[in-house]
Amino acid sequence: MISVSVGVLYLVLPALVLYLCNRYQFLNRIGSIVLCYIIGLCIGVAGLSAEQFADLQDMVMNVTVPLAIPLLLFSSDVRSWKQIGSKPFYSLLFSLLAVFVAVILGFILFKDNALKDFYKVGGMLVGIYSGGTPNLASLKMILKVEEEVYLAIHSYDMAIGAVYLFFLMGFGQRVFHWFLPRYKNTHVIDHADAEEGNLRIILGDKSRLKALAGAMLIAIVMVAIAGGAMMLVPDSAQMVVFIFLITSLGIGGSSFRRIKNTEGTFELGMYLILIFSIVVASKVQVGSLSDVNPTIFAYITFVVFVGLFLHVLLSRIKRIDADTVIVTSAALICSPPFVPVVAGSLRNRAIIVPGITIGLIGYALGNYLGYLVAMLLTLF
Numbered sequence: 001m002i003s004v005s006v007g008v009l010y011l012v013l014p015a016l017v018l019y020l021c022n023r024y025q026f027l028n029r030i031g032s033i034v035l036c037y038i039i040g041l042c043i044g045v046a047g048l049s050a051e052q053f054a055d056l057q058d059m060v061m062n063v064t065v066p067l068a069i070p071l072l073l074f075s076s077d078v079r080s081w082k083q084i085g086s087k088p089f090y091s092l093l094f095s096l097l098a099v100f101v102a103v104i105l106g107f108i109l110f111k112d113n114a115l116k117d118f119y120k121v122g123g124m125l126v127g128i129y130s131g132g133t134p135n136l137a138s139l140k141m142i143l144k145v146e147e148e149v150y151l152a153i154h155s156y157d158m159a160i161g162a163v164y165l166f167f168l169m170g171f172g173q174r175v176f177h178w179f180l181p182r183y184k185n186t187h188v189i190d191h192a193d194a195e196e197g198n199l200r201i202i203l204g205d206k207s208r209l210k211a212l213a214g215a216m217l218i219a220i221v222m223v224a225i226a227g228g229a230m231m232l233v234p235d236s237a238q239m240v241v242f243i244f245l246i247t248s249l250g251i252g253g254s255s256f257r258r259i260k261n262t263e264g265t266f267e268l269g270m271y272l273i274l275i276f277s278i279v280v281a282s283k284v285q286v287g288s289l290s291d292v293n294p295t296i297f298a299y300i301t302f303v304v305f306v307g308l309f310l311h312v313l314l315s316r317i318k319r320i321d322a323d324t325v326i327v328t329s330a331a332l333i334c335s336p337p338f339v340p341v342v343a344g345s346l347r348n349r350a351i352i353v354p355g356i357t358i359g360l361i362g363y364a365l366g367n368y369l370g371y372l373v374a375m376l377l378t379l380f
Helices: 002-023 025-030 032-045 051-074 078-083 086-113 118-130 133-143 147-176 199-203 206-230 235-253 265-282 286-291 295-317 322-334 336-346 349-377
Strands: none
Touching (some): 002 265, 032 265, 051 133, 051 265, 086 349, 118 147, 295 322
């Protein structure tokens, strides 16, 4: 009975977090994922992460991420990727290349003082800085990263990311104008007033709810197919095949108009990620974080700011404007939800659509790129 109550608590707490973020602006600035991690740590301190709940926690973690991946990808439009324009496209390539180089250089620099299996940290950084939290969670499963290390990476990333975002929104445009041209608004697409689907409203509409339930069923079928396929490969490759196949099926599902146009799939996927965030944080003993090698913090800092320097340097060669570089960096380093916020700080509505598109491409590629780089780092 207690396990059932804890399970219900895991399911409903993200709803409370979203409600509070919507009601209080200062909480919204902190962010729902950060709040869910804080709540998860509080649950762990309160003793609700006791050994008797370990099976429940593992089950929730193993269900939420695989289901979230296709739901997050259903709303992406792969065919529109080629229409984002040459400058945003080059900015995307340069940002990814900059992250790759920074991760490899940082790995070589810090590996002698690092944790065992430090290559996994490098792979996860590529995942989160080309995609976002869903990719970080997926790569945790693929690379079999311990909860303490995972939470340390995410906690340090959020701390460094807050400073990084503050720089982009506060000083980035003025600093980048020293090296990059100003944005020339030749084709304005006003999407600033278009709001993202509100999951609460969708759940209150029977027709929308039915469509969302259908998309959820499709995601479940995709997970089942991937689960069956992974049983056909050796144990060492099962999780890799499982996650990659789910990602590929999710991208494929987005090519069907009925699936792509279903309202609320992205929001539902992120809700599952919030559940995962609470559970994984609740499993970690707060004191154990101090045992994590601080090299991880230095590694993340190095990747973020060296990556930004290389991104600007490469963008200067193609004369990509400062606003495009900033929104690309925000979409990949901080994740797509921050794109409208950054665009607002730059007073440039036209970069919202290409920025979000770049972020969705990152979501789709993050799992593949993160695993590829992790395997590459084992050669060093």
